[in-house]
Amino acid sequence: MNNIEAINVKKTFKIRNAKTSNKGDASAPKFYALDGVNLNIQAGEFFVILGPSGCGKSTFLDLIGGLTEPDEGEILIDGKPVEGPGLDRAIVFQQPALFPWRTALNNVSFLLEAKKVEKNSREEIARKYLSLVGLTGFEDRFPYELSGGMKQRVAIARALAINPEILLMDEPFAALDAQTREVMQIDLLKIRDQTQKTVLFITHSIDEAVFLADRVAVMTARPGVIKTIIDIPIPRKSRLSNDVRITREFIETRHKLWELLKEEVVKAQKYSKSSIEDCTPADSRSIKKAPVLSIPLDTRSE
Numbered sequence: 001m002n003n004i005e006a007i008n009v010k011k012t013f014k015i016r017n018a019k020t021s022n023k024g025d026a027s028a029p030k031f032y033a034l035d036g037v038n039l040n041i042q043a044g045e046f047f048v049i050l051g052p053s054g055c056g057k058s059t060f061l062d063l064i065g066g067l068t069e070p071d072e073g074e075i076l077i078d079g080k081p082v083e084g085p086g087l088d089r090a091i092v093f094q095q096p097a098l099f100p101w102r103t104a105l106n107n108v109s110f111l112l113e114a115k116k117v118e119k120n121s122r123e124e125i126a127r128k129y130l131s132l133v134g135l136t137g138f139e140d141r142f143p144y145e146l147s148g149g150m151k152q153r154v155a156i157a158r159a160l161a162i163n164p165e166i167l168l169m170d171e172p173f174a175a176l177d178a179q180t181r182e183v184m185q186i187d188l189l190k191i192r193d194q195t196q197k198t199v200l201f202i203t204h205s206i207d208e209a210v211f212l213a214d215r216v217a218v219m220t221a222r223p224g225v226i227k228t229i230i231d232i233p234i235p236r237k238s239r240l241s242n243d244v245r246i247t248r249e250f251i252e253t254r255h256k257l258w259e260l261l262k263e264e265v266v267k268a269q270k271y272s273k274s275s276i277e278d279c280t281p282a283d284s285r286s287i288k289k290a291p292v293l294s295i296p297l298d299t300r301s302e
């Protein structure tokens with residue numbers, strides 16, 4: 001069981017350089033990064049959140065990971081409120097954030113030390129997950145001896161090694177070259193099939209969303225709310241056996257998502273050129289809210 005639910009989740013941040021604000025002033029102006037997110041992610045689902053840059057995707061994932069708390073609303077995992085990070089949730093970030101002085105094997109076993117797994121078992125588990133991400137033979141390499149894609153594979157192995165129920169992935173392939181990214185997407189689907197995790201995956205790539213997801217939530221530009229959730233009508237198996245990207249279903253779904261997203265991309269670009277004070281939450285508050293959401297393991301403290 002690892003159902004994730006977000007109920008009317010709001011998150012504000014202070015406007016640091018606002019003319020009227022003083023550092024540490026509790027009454028300093030704030031803006032809504034998230035303004036009432038409702039989501040319900042089912043156990044075992046591969047759920048993708050798609051949205052323009054700055055719409056609050058990472059903010060939302062951090063809340064599920066327990067790295068921050070909502071100002072209003074709540075996040076429940078199997079009906080229980082999230083109260084900080086936990087080993088039931090693993091996070092993979094855009095940058096792999098490996099310890100440079102540890103080998104691939106010791107990077108993967110790191111979180112098992114926190115779980116108090118004894119040394120021999122740690123090594124066995126780390127080898128198993130390095131094998132799962134295709135890195136058998138690279139156990140003793142240091143991060144500087146690995147390519148970008150290999151480092152991200154180590155980060156995924158590290159997340160999986162603690163056997164989390166939920167895998168939170170925040171644009172994990174965004175920094176990779178196009179070919180490596182496609183290979184990683186295929187491998188992630190295979191790993192997901194083998195491990196049966198619930199996955200919450202964040203991206204701003206429509207293609208990536210259609211290829212990976214069971215369902216995709218489109219987020220509005222700042223402040224973020226869920227604009228729409230759509231089912232991806234492509235069976236999981238056919239994604240791995242054919243070049244699914246040239247099928248009619250894939251092309252039509254990609255088009256549908258772009259129609260939903262393009263207005264938000266234009267808004268996000270407009271906001272990025274204006275000051276944050278110009279951005280009121282009024283637009284997004286008028287959007288019909290969809291219900292649901294999701295996951296985490298924290299590596300930021302490294």
Ligand SMILES: Nc1ncnc2c1ncn2[C@@H]1O[C@H](COP(=O)(O)OP(=O)(O)O)[C@@H](O)[C@H]1O
Nearest residue numbers: 013014033051052053054055056057058059060
């Ligand atoms: N710790 C923070 N303090 C102040 N503002 C923040 C903080 N984290 C994020 N923001 C702002 O909140 C908005 C949403 O950010 P983020 O969740 O990172 O967007 P995304 O991941 O969708 O690109 C942005 O305007 C960003 O600048």
Ligand SMILES: [Mg+2]
Nearest residue numbers: 057058059170
């Ligand atoms: Mg982000």
